[in-house]
Amino acid sequence: MQRFLSTNSTVTAPVSVDVPLLSNQDVIMNISLIKEYHENMSKKDASLFVMQGLQRLGIAHVAYKRNPALTSEERFRAMLLRAAMVKDALIVIDRPFKIISHLENAGFLFQSLSEIDDLFIHCHIFEYRWMKEKYGDLCL
Amino acid sequence: MSIKSVFDSGYLKLLRSCAKIEFLTDMGCSMEWIEKIGRSIGKAGKSFGGTLAFSGKVLARMLRRKTYSSATREVLVNQIYFTSVQILPAFLLVSILFSSLLVGIVFQVLKDFGLTEFFGHVLMGLIVTELSPIFAVLLITLRSASAINVEMAVMKSNRELKTLETFRIDLMNYLVVPRIINGMVSMVLLSSLFAIVLMASGVLFSGLIFDMSVDVYRNILLNSTSFSDIFIALVKCAIFGFFITLIPIRFGLRATSELTSVPVVVSGGMVNVFLAVLIIEVLSLLTKLL
Amino acid sequence: MPVSRDFKVGLFIVCTAAILFLSLAYLAVGKGFFENVHTFTLSSKSGDGFTEGMPVVFSGFNIGKVHALELNEKGVVLIKIKIPQRHIQWIKSDSEFILYRPLIGSARIVVNSENLASPTLDENMIPEVMLINDINDAIARIEPVLERIIQIAENVEQLTRVLSDPKGDFNRTLANAEKITANLAGKKSLLEMAVSDEASVKSVHEALKKMQDITVRLDDLLKKTDEQLYHQEGTLPQVNAILKDLLGKLQRLDKTIDNINQISTDTSEGMKDFRFLRSDIDDVVNAIDGVVKKIDGIVGSKKDLEFKVP
Incomplete structure (x- = not known):
């Protein structure tokens, strides 16, 4: 995965427990930061854009909460939206079941991805082989 | 007999070797002590050099227009809000109380010692240009610099800095520059505010203690004010602001992924901030003397 | 909002x-x-005491400052002072410029303008600066004091030399004192220390013993006297009784005296009648005297044995 990230370093946007949300900022700031920094988008526009994304993912209520106050699902979706904020994003989800350990299958992951599928170009999920059955027919 | 003699000579050898070992250990200790001093000096020098190099990098970034993205500006606004605006009412209240007390005591002491003629110089040269920056330094160091130090250390421990790097967000642009600019701006503005409050309370106390009219007070102030002193004081405030935020950031970034490293880097950072304040104060006094 | x-x-x-x-x-x-600033040039033989930025003072107010110091080709120090437009009125053509160096505080150039009606100083004129040096004055004043201090120090040194001399008076006195204290330390009591003679101490002891005996006897005597005086049948109770009796009698005597007083008052009042009585008696005596004379006449002229009474 590291090799993959380094070869696509300009567009990769990881979703991983190793890339946590900033704990001293609320969710909306964590996500809008990407647009503000990379595209110099104004705070107002970035916040509006992020809020729309949060609404699409059904987690608008967590916009002004900070990382420790989120459930695993909310945290995953926030991290996913943050990754999707990268322009022409190549989203890399690293061991999603490590982020939401109680999930029985990957249905929630794919549902979340489908809700914002216009915000990214590709998505790669990296997972251990022994978790293969949780993904069903979708694995390569 | 032969066995004994061998034993004896062995015993002697052992004694000699003990003496030798002891001697070496003593020498070793003293050498180690000197080495320790040398190492500490080297370490301090290296740290000082590192801080200066880091300052250079930050200054270079500060002068680059590209640094000021929307995100950086937002962080800057937030930092100024938390450092200066949020505490402004309390700061003004404390300034009024403290400056009244200070000016009252200083004026009374001058009157008691018959040094009334130096009152303008004491007010401008000592209280306004020296004590006002120190007051603001104390406030910003205790409230913001310590918070910045902990914030950086915790972000490093939580791998949040790695997150920013992963998303190709420059730490220097996003974290360091806005905090340092905030330090400089807040220091200059807050110490100026304190100085103005102080001079205003001077009007009151000069009337009460010296029975001095506002016009006389104004004239004395004008006569004892030197623009070079004010300029030095403002530059000193900016330098104070620069270093009392830069050093905590630098030390905070030294934290490891272990949470136990946080208190270590925080205490180290704060001690170094104190040393930096002393050094800057001495340098500013030397500049004034020269 | x-x-x-x-x-x-x-x-x-x-x-x-x-x-x-x-x-x-x-x-x-x-x-x-x-403001518009005017530059004037002053001169001085020495640049000692002048500094750039030094204040120029008129009547205790700063009106300008020294801008620059230069040394011209004649070796004269030129002091350029800058005076703002609003203070130009204090710099007159006959103004005196004095370098004042106080003992405490910074040096300054003091401007004295006696005649404010004089014209303003021309910027091309170069007046000379006079010097007033508090430090030198203070040194001049301190010099005699220092001399006296030196004398005192010499005296103190002499004293200490005398004191430290092992054959000096002080050390000899100390040696004597040591001997006396050593001698005193060998005695058994304070008294022996004082009289330095054991026989005298003994005689003092005996005298004291005798004194003790005398006091014992005196004590007995006083006891007896006490008994005689203060016992129930002693002198003082009796005297008390007599006094009490006397007091009663005196009280009674008081009444008698009161009576006597009354009598004397009455007598005094009776005495007032005595004059009338006396005059009556005098009249009677005179009458009798007349009668006697008449009788004598009768008896003398008539040789009769009988005569007629009136």
Whole structure:
């Protein structure tokens, strides 16, 4: 995965427990930061854009909460939206079941991805082989 | 007999070797002590050099227009809000109380010692240009610099800095520059505010203690004010602001992924901030003397 | 309407910067930063005591400062002072410029303008600066004091030399004192220390014993006297009884005296009648005397044995 990230370093946007949300900022700031920094988008526009994304993912209520106050699902979706904020994003989800350990299958992951599928170009999920059955027919 | 003699000579050898070992250990200790001093000096020098190099990098970034993205500006606004605006009412209240007390005591002491003629110089040269920056330094160091130090250390421990790097967000642009600019701006503005409050309370106390009219007070102030002193004081405030935020950031970034490293880097950072304040104060006094 | 964080920060920066700027502008205007400044040149034989930036004072007020110091080709120090337009009126053609170096505080150039009606000093004129040096004055005053201090120090040195001399008076006195204390330390009692004779101490002891005996006897005597005087049948109770009796009698005597007083009063009043009585008696005596004379006449002229009574 590291090799993959380094070869696509300009567009990769990881979703991983190793890339946590900033704990001293609320969710909306964590996500809008990407647009503000990379595209110099104004705070107002970035916040509006992020809020729309949060609404699409059904987690608008967590916009002004900070990382420790989120459930695993909310945290995953926030991290996913943050990754999707990268322009022409190549989203890399690293061991999603490590982020939401109680999930029985990957249905929630794919549902979340489908809700914002216009915000990214590709998505790669990296997972251990022994978790293969949780993904069903979708694995390569 | 032969066995004994061998034993004896062995015993002697052992004694000699003990003496030798002891001697070496003593020498070793003293050498180690000197080495320790040398190492500490080297370490301090290296740290000082590192801080200066880091300052250079930050200054270079500060002068680059590209640094000021929307995100950086937002962080800057937030930092100024938390450092200066949020505490402004309390700061003004404390300034009024403290400056009244200070000016009252200083004026009374001058009157008691018959040094009334130096009152303008004491007010401008000592209280306004020296004590006002120190007051603001104390406030910003205790409230913001310590918070910045902990914030950086915790972000490093939580791998949040790695997150920013992963998303190709420059730490220097996003974290360091806005905090340092905030330090400089807040220091200059807050110490100026304190100085103005102080001079205003001077009007009151000069009337009460010296029975001095506002016009006389104004004239004395004008006569004892030197623009070079004010300029030095403002530059000193900016330098104070620069270093009392830069050093905590630098030390905070030294934290490891272990949470136990946080208190270590925080205490180290704060001690170094104190040393930096002393050094800057001495340098500013030397500049004034020269 | 909630105020955004950006607005608050902006307001703070703008307001504080404006206050700072206005304060600096006020100072600049007050200090004559934007005023027209005149430069005058003063001269002095020595540049000692002059510094750039030194204040120029008139009647205790700063009116300008030393701008530059130069040494001309004649070896004269030229002091250029800058005076703002509003203070130019104090610099007159006959003004005196004095370098005043106080003992405490910074040196300054003091301007004395006796005649304010004089014309303003021409910028091309170069008046000379006079010197007043408090430090030199103070040194001149301190010199005699220092001499006296040196004398005192010499005396003290002499004293210490005498004191430290092992054959000196002081050390000899100390040696004697040591001997006396050593001698005293060998005695059994304070008395022996005082009289330094054991026989005298013994006689004092005996005298004291005798004194003790005498006091014992005196004590007995006093006891007896006590008994005689204060016992129930002693002298003092009896005297008391007599006095009490006497007091009763005196009280009674008081009444008698009162009576006597009454009598004397009455007598005194009776005495008033005595005059009338006396005059009556006198009249009677005179009458009798007349009668006697008549009788004598009768008896003398008539040799009759009988005569007629009136």
